[in-house]
Amino acid sequence: MGARLSGAVVRGLSLATGEGLVMVPPDRGTLTVSAHPHLRRVEHAFVEVSGQYVAEQTRVDPAADLAPPPPAYFLLGAAAGVRFEVDGRAWSAGLAATNLTNARYRDYTSLLRYTADEVGRDVRVRVGVTF
Numbered sequence: 001m002g003a004r005l006s007g008a009v010v011r012g013l014s015l016a017t018g019e020g021l022v023m024v025p026p027d028r029g030t031l032t033v034s035a036h037p038h039l040r041r042v043e044h045a046f047v048e049v050s051g052q053y054v055a056e057q058t059r060v061d062p063a064a065d066l067a068p069p070p071p072a073y074f075l076l077g078a079a080a081g082v083r084f085e086v087d088g089r090a091w092s093a094g095l096a097a098t099n100l101t102n103a104r105y106r107d108y109t110s111l112l113r114y115t116a117d118e119v120g121r122d123v124r125v126r127v128g129v130t131f
Contacts, residue, residue: 004032011059020059025109026069028054043090044083051076057108067114073105081126090130097123 007029012021034048057069081094102121106113 001033001035004030004034006030017061019061019064020057022060022065023109024057024060026055026057026072028052039082042082042084045081047078047080049076049078054105054107069108070106070113073103075103075105076100092126092128094126095123096126097121 007027008025009027010025012024013019014021030050030052032048032050034046036044036046039045052075054073054075056072060069062068075098077096077098078100079094079096081092081096083090083092085091099119099121104117104120106116107118110118112118
């Protein structure tokens with residue numbers, strides 16, 4: 001079992017005015033907790049849950065942008081996968097989901113934020129083989 005914490009803090013100021021620049025991403029942080037269970041006939045298995053918090057961008061001149069910055073949001077995600085061998089070939093399979101709570105949000109750095117919300121719940125299945 002393990003945990004991974006990551007974050008991003010970016011600052012950008014206009015040298016002429018000292019105001020924040022438009023389209024500089026807001027502060028964000030992600031925490032991912034993962035486990036690697038031991039299963040028969042499976043080389044690598046993993047299960048993980050992640051949460052991402054994105055703060056509201058408050059360091060921007062409101063007069064310099066077309067719309068005010070969107071509010072902060074939180075996204076919950078999960079993933080699971082395995083890798084195994086069949087007849088000498090390595091196979092992998094996985095399931096990953098983002099925005100599990102189907103939260104409505106707009107990302108400050110997306111030009112779509114002026115007109116539409118970001119994608120809702122997203123579930124993906126993948127299968128791969130190495131040959």
